[in-house]
Amino acid sequence: MAPAVQYLVMIIKPHAVHKKLKIIQTLEQHGFRINGERCIDISFDEAWYICKDERGKMATDSASVENKMQSLMGTAIVLLVSHLGSAFEAVAHALGPEDPAEAVKVNPQSVCARFGETGPFNAVIASVNASAATREIQHFFPRFSDIFHGPISNIAEERIAIDAYFREKMLPTLLDGFYDLCVRKPAQPVPHLSAYLLNNNPNHPKIFKPGEYVFGMSSPSGLTREVEQETQNYAFCSQNRR
The missing domain is CATH 3.30.70.141 (Nucleoside diphosphate kinase-like domain)
Known part of the structure; x- marks a missing residue:
């Protein structure tokens, strides 16, 4: 043999x-x-x-x-x-x-x-x-x-599943967040993107009602005034782009 x-x-x-x-x-x-x-x-x-x-x-x-x-x-x-x-x-x-x-x-x-x-x-x-x-x-x-x-x-199948999960669950919101960064060019891009993702989570979106979010006051998240001001306009920016 x-x-x-x-x-x-x-x-x-x-x-x-x-x-x-x-x-x-x-x-x-x-x-x-x-x-x-x-x-x-x-x-x-x-x-x-x-x-x-x-x-x-x-x-x-x-x-x-x-x-x-x-x-x-x-x-x-x-x-x-x-x-x-x-x-x-x-x-x-x-x-x-x-x-x-x-x-x-x-x-x-x-x-x-x-x-x-x-x-x-x-x-x-x-x-x-x-x-x-x-x-x-x-x-x-x-x-x-x-x-x-x-x-x-099944390593190949696992990679395909990971790629599909990323494209379906993460990529759309990330692309919106990156677009928002490019438009606004904030001085603090990392906290800005973090706030965007938290406030635009498609599974648990945060909706600020009139009078509930007061500009200039320190927020529970600890974001700076600049980031707080920017987060108030996220929805408007996203709606116009769509």
Whole structure:
């Protein structure tokens, strides 16, 4: 029986992106095939997602986690790779030890030894096991997820539902609020928009009756006089635009 093809994710860290072609060539020499490639800007949240384990927990050594996250933040290359047979054993041999200094001694031809710098700046990281590979493929290459691992996640449907919810429940009121900001150009745009959203909530609109809202007095919300004056004209502005 022929060995099965296994898929996993590799990330070329920002400091090693300029060595991408040589790194890919080295991976191909170790039997890996590149099936997909993305260039992404890894933020703090993205780095946190990459560093956490399957239970959503971080390592107890906060200093090492912080350094690892720092090495990931920036413009990186995410690769979807495949290998015939034991992919994770092949990864360990191809990448070498995580510490570049140790990699130079133990496996001088490894990716970490040849392209790494120091500490967590070790050029490339990869999925550590099949479960991590599944999670990372779902995250970085969702359209390939069902092909490689079967319908184990409804991540695409969840994104569609989130997008539909945003467009139906939030976008119309937000667009009205942004239009109002552009027309009025208030000195305090954030409180202005906040007041607009609170007072124009389609589910719980606030209606000020004559004499109920007194200009110049401090309001329960703590808004400034300028914002209070502007909120009194929201309805008039919105009605005219519609």
